[in-house]
Amino acid sequence: MGFCKKVLWGIVVVTLALFSLGGFLVSLEIIPRDVITGALTGLEEQLLIKGIFVSFFGFLFVLSIALFLSAREKARDAIIPLKNPLGEVEISQKAICEFIQRVGKEVEGVEDIKARIKSNDEGMDVYLVLSAQSQGEIPRLIEELQTVVKNYLNNTVGIENIREIKVKVAKIL
């Protein structure tokens, strides 16, 4: 989980806890309602109401962003199961993509690379978007990249059923 997401979740959790605790204490009259109403009337009501609205809708806004980020993270962090008799073994797609990108960048002639994978029961498809250096033959580079990625996925990660490695050259530098 990234730092921003942690902060967002922190804000959401603390706000929710304060809202619920406040409401709980007021409803049990541990905090007398008079205190709240007194405080409300004591301050400029318009400003306070505005403040309450801003914090309430601000909270909903933050919550919606946090839920969106969480859903996106979950989608990115889908898992690939590996065969193992001693228990379930899974590897996150994000880990594989980061690994492919790192391995791909080590191939001579590759300037930058973005990886995405799709996996189902029939096998795994790898999609690579490549920024290549202008010197050298691009078809040879693509072939080498495909071989390197396939070998690493087979030997290091233990994924054998790779159906296809599609490479899209997005930039030649």
Place this chain on the structure above:
Amino acid sequence: MKKEESYEIDGKVIIALIKKVLGKLEGVYAIKRGLFGERVKVKQSGEKIRISLELIIKEGSSIPQVVEETQEKIKEEVQKTLNRAVDRVDIKIKKIKAIS
């Protein structure tokens, strides 16, 4: 008369054993940390223990081998130290760490 063996083992003890094992393994970098600490779960039902953990693996090692070794060593250590059978060790790999 057979002496009844009835004792409880705190989950923290098992987690400490797991960490000890992981510290000795070459291919394991660390346990993945979440918002509420390290992601290790230990479930005990009767005499059996089920462990699930999220790991960061070092680049360069064969992941299936590292995973299998990790599972075996954890099972062995828990069995040897606590005399309890480990039903399964579920592992999620969250990252492959480049070691420079």
